[in-house]
Amino acid sequence: MSLQNVLTNWSQYRKTHEDGGFYDYEHMWGMSVDLNKCTGCNACSVACYAENNLAVVGKEKFDKGQGMHWMRVERYWDEPDLAAGESTEFSEHGGSFLPMMCQQCNAATCEPVCPVAATYHTPDGLNAQVYNRCIGSRYCSNNCPYRLRYFNFYSYYESSWPEPLNMQLNPDLSVRDKGVMEKCTFCVQRIRVAKDTASRENQALVDGDITPACVQTCPTKALVFGDLINTESKLSKLWASHEVELGKTEQHKKNKEKRGYRVFEELNTDPCVMYLERVKEV
Amino acid sequence: MSGNDINRRKFLKVMGWGGAGAALAGCDMPTTVTLEEGKETVVSYLMPEEYVIPGQGVYFASTCQQCPAGCGVHGRVREGRVLKLEGNAVSPINEGGLCQMGQAGVQTHYNPDRLTKPLLRKGGSLSEVTWEEALAALDEKIGANSSVEGGKVAWMTGTVSGHQSVLLEGLLESLGGAKHYVYDLINNHVAAQVNEAMYGTTRPTYHLTKAKAVLSFGADLVGVSQSPVHFAAEYAKFREAPRGVLIQVEPNMSLTGGNADLWVPAKPGTEGALAMGIAHELINNHGKDASALPSGLNGKIKAYDLAKVETLTGVPTDKVKSIAKILAEKAPSLILTGASIESSENGYAATAAAAMLNVLLGNVGETITSSGGFPFPQLDAKTGSGADLLQFADAAGKGAIDVVFFHGVNPVFTAPGYLDLEAGLGKIPFKVSLSLFADETTNQADLVLPLASALEDWGTHVPAYQPEQSVIAMQQPLMEKLYPATKGFGDILLDMLKLRKVEGYTDFSDYYAFLQDAFAALPAEFKNGVDNASFWNQTLASGFISIPKQNASITANALDIAVTLPGENINYGLSLLPAIRLGMWDGRHANIPWLQEAPDQITKAVWGSWAEIHPKTASRLGLATGDFIKVESVKGDVEVPVYVYRGVFPDSVAVSVGQGHQAYGRYAEGRGVNPLTILDSATDGKTGEPALYGTRVKVSKVAVNKDEILVQFGGSESQVGRKLAATITAEVFNRTEGA
Amino acid sequence: MNKYTYCLYNGKRPVSWVSAILLVLALVFSGAGLAEVPNAVPPEGEHKGDDVPQPIHFPHDTHAKINEINCMYCHTYARRSKVAGIPPTSKCMGCHSVIATDSDRIKKLTEYWEKNESPPWKKVHDVPDYVHFTHEKHMKRFLFDNEDMEVERVSEVCAFCHGEVKDMEVANKVKPLNMGFCQRCHEANGGPSDCWACHK
Structure with a gap:
C-alpha cells in the first residue's frame, strides 16, 4: 500500500481478520515447518545467505548478536521429564531444532511502530521492509517478539564481499547498507519473477510456481510454502488438516492431538507460519 | 575430433568482470556507484544465444563437488555469472535438496583467495610462471624423454571417479606402475571391508525407508555420511507415519544423534561390546535365532551378559533391554555404523559385531540389499582410506618417492600430527599440487597448478554410494573461467598424458573433446535410443546418466571375531x-x-x-x-x-x-x-x-x-517453558497421521 | 552449430516469446497513426541531462527517424525482460557488415567486433539499486495490451521516460526518473501503489 493508504487506514493494520482488519488480500503467502522432518542441518540458512545477499559480519560482530541470518535454526536442549523417568545425565532425546524465519504476521507488531512507514503489509500478506525508506530507528526489531529483524550496524559491502565474491550477489534485490533494517521476505524477488512469468504467458499463478530458497534446498522437505487464500493449495490443505486457522489467538481443535501450532499466536500476532510438532518415541 | 576454440562459450562472452563499478549488460549490479549519466559502463553481449535474456536467470545442470556424494545441482546463471546453486529435483541422489556445503559452492568458486597462475619454486620461493614453463618443468620430471622411474612417482588424491579417473589410470600406467594413494579423512573404509567379508560387496544398498527401526552406531546419516542429502531425504520418509524409531549410539552427539529418539552414549571404543550385549539380549529374551550366526560367535555372545556390558560400556542394563525390545518388535530394522565405531582400535571387530545384528535380526535382503553392481568399473569411485595415508607417509619418510602429485587432498592439514608429513614431504624432491587454493600441502609444493573451479570445469562423477538408481553424474561449466590461467583437472591430466606421448590420448585437443568421444563410445543401451549428439545434450540437460541396476540377491555371513576393548591409561584419563x-x-x-x-x-x-x-x-x-x-x-x-x-x-x-x-x-x-x-x-x-x-x-x-x-549463536539453551519447538509422542503421531 | 550447445533448463515454464512476436507482427499491419498514445497519460517532468560522450557517436535519429527502425528491433529485450538491453554487437554487425562500411563510426565498430569485444557504452538511464523496474510490464500496459495502440508507434511509449530519442543523436537523459515522476504516472494510469511493487 502506498504511504497515503497506510496513513488513511492506519488502524486497520493493527487488527486481525475477525476484528474487520485489512483483508483485501490478493495472496497470503505462508509456510509450514514440519519439526518431525527437520534435522536442523542448516541448509536453509545458507541457502538464504546465497539468495538474499546476506552479509557475513565476522566473529566479533556475531558475538554481539549482529549476525544477519534471516533464516536461522535454533537448537534447544529440553529439560528432562523427571516424571517420565528421563535421564538427567544425558540429552537422551537429542536436541530440538527450530527453523525461524519472519513469521509474516498479519497483525505484525513491527509495523505500527515504524515512525516512517518503512515496514507495512503488502496485498500479498507479506510484512514488507522498504529499505530506502528505513531510517534505522530499530523500533520494529524491538517490537518483534520473535527477534527476526536484523539491523545493519555497519556497512558490510567491502568486508563481506571482497572481489570477486561480489559477483555472486543477486541483482534481484538490494545490498543493504549501514543503518537499514532487514528481514526475511519469503524471497519476494522469486514471487515477482513467478508473477512476471505467469503474466507474460497470460496465465494465473499456480500453486508450486514459487519456491523460496530455503524451501527449495531443504533435504528433508520439511518446509512447505504456498498461498493461504487459495484453499486448494497444498499449504492450505496442510493447515486445514492440522486444524490451524488464521485470525486466532488460540486454536480450538476438534482433534486436540493434531500437531499444528503457531509460535506465540497468543500474542495476537497472527503469524502465517505453522509449525508441526516434533515427535518423540517415549 | 572436435576442436575447441578459445571462445568456447560465446554467449558468455561478457566483458568487464572484475572491473570496479563496471555493470554487466543490462545488469543492475548492486551498489551502483552513481545514477549520473555517463559515469558507468554498460557492456553489451557480443553475440548472445537466443535463450539468453539479460535480467533473467537460466538454469544449467551440473554436479556438486563440495563432498564426494555427487548431488545434482542446477546453477542459476545471469549475465554470465553463476549466482546460486539449487538441488536438481530429478537427481536420484539428492532429489532436489542440497546441504549447506553445496549451497556454499559458489563461495568456493568466487573465493577471493583462489590461485590464479601456475607457480614454480625457484630458489626457495614460489613464483608465477606461464603454463608453458610449468609444463616444461613437468616434462623434465615425468615427460616421455625423462629418466623417470615409475616406482618412484606417486599420486595422492581424494575420492576420484568418472573419466578423470580413466585419464589418471592411463597416466599411472604410462608411468610404469606409479602408485596411487587415495586418502580421505572422512571415509568408511573399515565398514567397506566388513561388508566385503560379510556380503561380498563393499557397498550394499541401505533402505532406510523400509526400516521400522534404525540402530546407528555413530553413523551420522544426515550429517557427515557418504551421501548426506540422500540419507536426509530417506530419513524424512522414514519418519513419516508409521514412524520409524532411531536409536543412536555414539560417544559425542552428531547431527543424526541430535535427531534420535534415543541417544545412547557408550564409552568410546566399547561399542562392539554393546552390540554383543544387544545380541545376547535378543537371543535370550526375544527368541532370536542364534543359529543364523557362526557357532563360535554364539559362544562369544554368551559371555556378554548385560551386567558385564554395563560395566564395560557404561550403558545401563535397562537401556540395553529397551534397545533390544525395540529392535525385536520393529522388524525389519537396520543397523548402521559410522566413524565412532569404525575408527577405533578395534574398529573392524566392533563394526563386524554391529553388522552381525543385521544377520540376527533378519535384515539382510530386507533393508540391506545388493547394490547390483556398476557396469563401468573403470569409472567407479575410488574412495579414500586412512591406510593409504600411512603407507604414503612411510614411503615419503624412506625417501622412496621422487615425484608426487596431489589433487583433492590436503594431507599436511588432515594427517595426524605424529606422521610429521611436512618432514616427509621435505624428502620428496619434486612435489606438484593441483589445487584451487594455497593450502598447507600446496605451500610445500615445488610446482603449483591452479585448478579451474568445479563451476568452471568438465567432468563425470560416479557417487561412491549409489541409491536404488545408479547414476553417472555430469559436471559442466556454469560460466567462463574467472581466471584464464587456471585449468580443469581433466585438461591437466590430458596435458600430462601428452607429455608422456601416450597413444590414444594425444589426439584430443582438450578434456571436453575426450569426454564427448567417451560418451559416444558408451554402449547404446544407456543412450535412450537417441544419437550421440542428442544423448550428449540430454545428459547435459538432466545432469546425469541413469544406470539400471541389476537385481542381485544378497546373502550374509556374520563374522566370527572377538571384540577387544581399549586399555586404560592412568596418565591420560x-x-x-x-x-x-x-x-x-x-x-x-x-x-x-x-x-x-x-x-x-x-x-x-x-x-x-x-x-x-x-x-x-x-x-x-x-x-x-x-x-x-x-x-x-x-x-x-x-x-x-x-x-x-x-x-x-x-x-x-x-x-x-x-x-x-x-x-x-x-x-x-x-x-x-x-x-x-x-x-x-x-x-x-x-x-x-x-x-x-x-x-x-x-x-x-x-x-x-x-x-x-x-x-x-542464540540466547537460551533451553526453551524455558515457552512453546517454541513443541513435542508430541510417536503414539499420538501414528494415531493422527497414520495411513 | 556451436559445439557447446547447452541445454536450456529454465525451471518450471519454458520461456515462450513466440506469442509476443506474433502479436508484434499482427500489430505491425494494423491501424493508422493517432495523435497520442491512447489510454495513457504521459508522465510529467523534465530533466536537463548532460551530454554523454560514447565510444562510438551513435546517431539514434539516423536509425529511428530517418530509417524508421522500430526501437525494439535493437532494444529487443524490452518486451520480455526487466531491461531493454543494449543491443549485442552482433546485431549492429548484422547490418553494418554491408551498410555504411566506409564511415568512420562503422570502422570503429568493426574494429571492436574483430577484437571480439563490445564497445564500452556509457550508461545514460539508470534507477537506483533498490528499485525494481521492469520494461516488460510497461510495454505490456502501454503497447501490447493497449487496444488502440499500434506497435510501430512504440517510440511514443518509450518517449514517456526516455524523451524523443529519435530526434537525438547520442541519447541524453531528459526525464527525471525519480520516485515522484514514477508515482505521478502510476496514479494517473492506474499503476500499482504498493511499495514492494517497485522497491526491492
Whole structure:
C-alpha cells in the first residue's frame, strides 16, 4: 500500500481478520515447518545467505548478536521429564531444532511502530521492509517478539564481499547498507519473477510456481510454502488438516492431538507460519 | 575430433568482470556507484544465444563437488555469472535438496583467495610462471624423454571417479606402475571391508525407508555420511507415519544423534561390546535365532551378559533391554555404523559385531540389499582410506618417492600430527599440487597448478554410494573461467598424458573433446535410443546418466571375531573424540565465509574451535562453558574453549575438526586449532586404518585466549517453558497421521 | 552449430516469446497513426541531462527517424525482460557488415567486433539499486495490451521516460526518473501503489 493508504487506514493494520482488519488480500503467502522432518542441518540458512545477499559480519560482530541470518535454526536442549523417568545425565532425546524465519504476521507488531512507514503489509500478506525508506530507528526489531529483524550496524559491502565474491550477489534485490533494517521476505524477488512469468504467458499463478530458497534446498522437505487464500493449495490443505486457522489467538481443535501450532499466536500476532510438532518415541 | 576454440562459450562472452563499478549488460549490479549519466559502463553481449535474456536467470545442470556424494545441482546463471546453486529435483541422489556445503559452492568458486597462475619454486620461493614453463618443468620430471622411474612417482588424491579417473589410470600406467594413494579423512573404509567379508560387496544398498527401526552406531546419516542429502531425504520418509524409531549410539552427539529418539552414549571404543550385549539380549529374551550366526560367535555372545556390558560400556542394563525390545518388535530394522565405531582400535571387530545384528535380526535382503553392481568399473569411485595415508607417509619418510602429485587432498592439514608429513614431504624432491587454493600441502609444493573451479570445469562423477538408481553424474561449466590461467583437472591430466606421448590420448585437443568421444563410445543401451549428439545434450540437460541396476540377491555371513576393548591409561584419563560435522567437513570448507558464520548444528559455535565436555567432567575439572582448556596427548596439545553439555560421554573431550589452518586464505588461516595434530598413533589392527577415536588425553584449565573465545549463536539453551519447538509422542503421531 | 550447445533448463515454464512476436507482427499491419498514445497519460517532468560522450557517436535519429527502425528491433529485450538491453554487437554487425562500411563510426565498430569485444557504452538511464523496474510490464500496459495502440508507434511509449530519442543523436537523459515522476504516472494510469511493487 502506498504511504497515503497506510496513513488513511492506519488502524486497520493493527487488527486481525475477525476484528474487520485489512483483508483485501490478493495472496497470503505462508509456510509450514514440519519439526518431525527437520534435522536442523542448516541448509536453509545458507541457502538464504546465497539468495538474499546476506552479509557475513565476522566473529566479533556475531558475538554481539549482529549476525544477519534471516533464516536461522535454533537448537534447544529440553529439560528432562523427571516424571517420565528421563535421564538427567544425558540429552537422551537429542536436541530440538527450530527453523525461524519472519513469521509474516498479519497483525505484525513491527509495523505500527515504524515512525516512517518503512515496514507495512503488502496485498500479498507479506510484512514488507522498504529499505530506502528505513531510517534505522530499530523500533520494529524491538517490537518483534520473535527477534527476526536484523539491523545493519555497519556497512558490510567491502568486508563481506571482497572481489570477486561480489559477483555472486543477486541483482534481484538490494545490498543493504549501514543503518537499514532487514528481514526475511519469503524471497519476494522469486514471487515477482513467478508473477512476471505467469503474466507474460497470460496465465494465473499456480500453486508450486514459487519456491523460496530455503524451501527449495531443504533435504528433508520439511518446509512447505504456498498461498493461504487459495484453499486448494497444498499449504492450505496442510493447515486445514492440522486444524490451524488464521485470525486466532488460540486454536480450538476438534482433534486436540493434531500437531499444528503457531509460535506465540497468543500474542495476537497472527503469524502465517505453522509449525508441526516434533515427535518423540517415549 | 572436435576442436575447441578459445571462445568456447560465446554467449558468455561478457566483458568487464572484475572491473570496479563496471555493470554487466543490462545488469543492475548492486551498489551502483552513481545514477549520473555517463559515469558507468554498460557492456553489451557480443553475440548472445537466443535463450539468453539479460535480467533473467537460466538454469544449467551440473554436479556438486563440495563432498564426494555427487548431488545434482542446477546453477542459476545471469549475465554470465553463476549466482546460486539449487538441488536438481530429478537427481536420484539428492532429489532436489542440497546441504549447506553445496549451497556454499559458489563461495568456493568466487573465493577471493583462489590461485590464479601456475607457480614454480625457484630458489626457495614460489613464483608465477606461464603454463608453458610449468609444463616444461613437468616434462623434465615425468615427460616421455625423462629418466623417470615409475616406482618412484606417486599420486595422492581424494575420492576420484568418472573419466578423470580413466585419464589418471592411463597416466599411472604410462608411468610404469606409479602408485596411487587415495586418502580421505572422512571415509568408511573399515565398514567397506566388513561388508566385503560379510556380503561380498563393499557397498550394499541401505533402505532406510523400509526400516521400522534404525540402530546407528555413530553413523551420522544426515550429517557427515557418504551421501548426506540422500540419507536426509530417506530419513524424512522414514519418519513419516508409521514412524520409524532411531536409536543412536555414539560417544559425542552428531547431527543424526541430535535427531534420535534415543541417544545412547557408550564409552568410546566399547561399542562392539554393546552390540554383543544387544545380541545376547535378543537371543535370550526375544527368541532370536542364534543359529543364523557362526557357532563360535554364539559362544562369544554368551559371555556378554548385560551386567558385564554395563560395566564395560557404561550403558545401563535397562537401556540395553529397551534397545533390544525395540529392535525385536520393529522388524525389519537396520543397523548402521559410522566413524565412532569404525575408527577405533578395534574398529573392524566392533563394526563386524554391529553388522552381525543385521544377520540376527533378519535384515539382510530386507533393508540391506545388493547394490547390483556398476557396469563401468573403470569409472567407479575410488574412495579414500586412512591406510593409504600411512603407507604414503612411510614411503615419503624412506625417501622412496621422487615425484608426487596431489589433487583433492590436503594431507599436511588432515594427517595426524605424529606422521610429521611436512618432514616427509621435505624428502620428496619434486612435489606438484593441483589445487584451487594455497593450502598447507600446496605451500610445500615445488610446482603449483591452479585448478579451474568445479563451476568452471568438465567432468563425470560416479557417487561412491549409489541409491536404488545408479547414476553417472555430469559436471559442466556454469560460466567462463574467472581466471584464464587456471585449468580443469581433466585438461591437466590430458596435458600430462601428452607429455608422456601416450597413444590414444594425444589426439584430443582438450578434456571436453575426450569426454564427448567417451560418451559416444558408451554402449547404446544407456543412450535412450537417441544419437550421440542428442544423448550428449540430454545428459547435459538432466545432469546425469541413469544406470539400471541389476537385481542381485544378497546373502550374509556374520563374522566370527572377538571384540577387544581399549586399555586404560592412568596418565591420560580422557578419550579424545574428533567432532566432525556437516559444514567444515574435514577442514576443506574453512575458507568459506558462509560456512564459518553458519553455526555448528549441535553446539551453535561459529568462527572457531571448541571442545565438548560433559557437565560431570566439567564440574570435576572446575570448568564452565567459555573456559579454556589445554587438551594434551602424548603427541602434543591444543588450547581450546569449552562447551559444556549433556551430549558427550563423561571422561572424554570432543574437539571440533576443520579449523586450525596455517594457510588456506583469509577466512581459514590462523583460526582455532586442529585436533588432528595431537592424534596418537593407534590403528585398527585388522585394516590398518588410523583410529581417529583412539587417542587418550588429559585436560587442564588454562587462561582465556581473547582471540579464540567461544562465540555461539542464540540466547537460551533451553526453551524455558515457552512453546517454541513443541513435542508430541510417536503414539499420538501414528494415531493422527497414520495411513 | 556451436559445439557447446547447452541445454536450456529454465525451471518450471519454458520461456515462450513466440506469442509476443506474433502479436508484434499482427500489430505491425494494423491501424493508422493517432495523435497520442491512447489510454495513457504521459508522465510529467523534465530533466536537463548532460551530454554523454560514447565510444562510438551513435546517431539514434539516423536509425529511428530517418530509417524508421522500430526501437525494439535493437532494444529487443524490452518486451520480455526487466531491461531493454543494449543491443549485442552482433546485431549492429548484422547490418553494418554491408551498410555504411566506409564511415568512420562503422570502422570503429568493426574494429571492436574483430577484437571480439563490445564497445564500452556509457550508461545514460539508470534507477537506483533498490528499485525494481521492469520494461516488460510497461510495454505490456502501454503497447501490447493497449487496444488502440499500434506497435510501430512504440517510440511514443518509450518517449514517456526516455524523451524523443529519435530526434537525438547520442541519447541524453531528459526525464527525471525519480520516485515522484514514477508515482505521478502510476496514479494517473492506474499503476500499482504498493511499495514492494517497485522497491526491492
